[in-house]
Amino acid sequence: MGNKLSYCERRCRICAVSFRVKRIPTPEERDAQRWHARDAAPHNAALQALQRNDGAGYDGSLISEEEMKGINTLRCLLQKPADFVPEEGDQDFERDSSCFLTDVAVHQGPYVYDSGPFNTVRHGVREAKITNDNDNFGGEWGMPFHPACFEIFKRVCLKKLGFVDIDGLWRVRDLRGSFEYSMGGNFPPLSVRQYALDDETWHHKPGTEYLAANPVDIPGFQELLKHLSDSENTSKEQSRQIPSQPHTTITSSESDIFSTLPPELLTEILWNLSAKDIANLRLASRSFRTLPPILFKHLIRTEMPYFWEIDELDPRGTDWAELYTLLRRDWSSSLLGLRNRVRIWHEAEEIAEMIRETNSGLTH
Incomplete structure (x- = not known):
């Protein structure tokens, strides 16, 4: 059973998610489809389908075809x-x-x-x-x-x-x-499996449009990444993306135990910490005020492994800090596929x- x-x-x-999720065309799209159907044949199947549309589907203004x-x-x-x-x-x-x-x-x-x-x-x-x-x-x-x-x-x-x-x-x-x-x-x-069990058919509940978005072929995402990998957009100061908290005194160099360590060891320490731990470390030591740009690529790999496209970017021209900040955004209302x-x-x-x-x- x-x-x-x-x-x-x-x-x-x-x-x-169902294989038969539908989308309701916008009024403009329906008008264009109707005229196209009429021009093709006055009583063809496409026009008949438009006329008997039962209204079940996602609002076409909220998710594109x-x-x-x-x-x-x-x-x-x-x-x-x-x-x-x-x-x-x-x-x-x-x-x-x-x-x-x-x-x-x-x-x-x-x-x-x-x-x-x-x-x-x-x-x-x-x-x-x-x-x-x-x-x-x-x-x-x-x-x-x-x-x-x-x-x-x-x-x-x-x-x-x-x-x-x-x-x-x-x-x-x-x-x-x-x-x-x-x-x-x-x-x-x-969540979605429970939603799928709610009833025998997909109900196209408002706010769940993203469930129907293609998670691999995402319109606009490649263009966004290309813009950030343009060498002209590369930031010179990338450490700004994990800022120190305001109103906090950073340890002086005299009492900073990290100040005597070579850069290689400082980098090794960073590679084993989360973004939150790195931010806290920068509060305690001036030795970590400037972060190596490649660290942000490492953080994307470890914290957001689902963004595999970073391997295709030009490592010399990509603003990894800006990209890290961008990818941590809330994608609730834009780039539904992400x-x-x-x-x-x-x-x-x-x-x-x-x-x-x-x-x-x-x-x-």
Whole structure:
């Protein structure tokens, strides 16, 4: 018997969001679509769809179509059959596992068990049955997820486990996808998963638009990073980004125990501290008034590992201090994909931890 996720619309097994989230076009977009549909054919399907729109969806003025790109696409994990033969193009993590990946498909939902046809056939699979339930249906049923969510899962696995464990992901689905497990309260009530269990359909609650934003392909984010990596924008004084608190006396050089240490040791100390500890240290010692610019890249890596794009930036021209400050902003109302990425990264970390425990023979 499956949990409620198996009875409602198909959802990503990593982020718990439906594949059939909708968006209501703005009045301007609807007018443009209507005129385009009329010009194409007076009674075509596009115009009829506009006329019978039931109003269910996110307000198009709060999230763009570009931001929602990929929300209705999926990939699946499938169990390898007994006669499975490796193919060219198989990824390393598929070769030694009991599962394999399908290509991408557009889900036809909302309650359809079919994945929809995949863009390309992999291992003879053109489309599959999908379920959010555990493996009671049998190995021929696929476990669905958004392609973008799987990319985040892979990155988290490499960071937390050292390899991409798709067998572990399958086991976690079997564990979380059971009625007894979910109803027994054995896993943390993650906010979106609890939201997904509220009812059988996605309700497009105001304020949750970011849940439908693509967490990998984020409009405007690459342009923002490019601007900050422009050498003309590089700041000469980068230590300002972790300021000392006002009205605090900093230790004089005579009593500063750090003043006799060489720069290499001072840097080593900084590399083992959090941003909060560094700020406190700067209150106590003048030796840390000026911080090496590369320290801020280190802080991004350790505190915000979900911003992997920093590895693609020009290390000589990037204002790491300004970038660190920028990435610590509240993304509640802008760049919705970044806010969703942070959420999904933490979801994937929860899954990776469960995989680690199941690999150790523990139950969760």
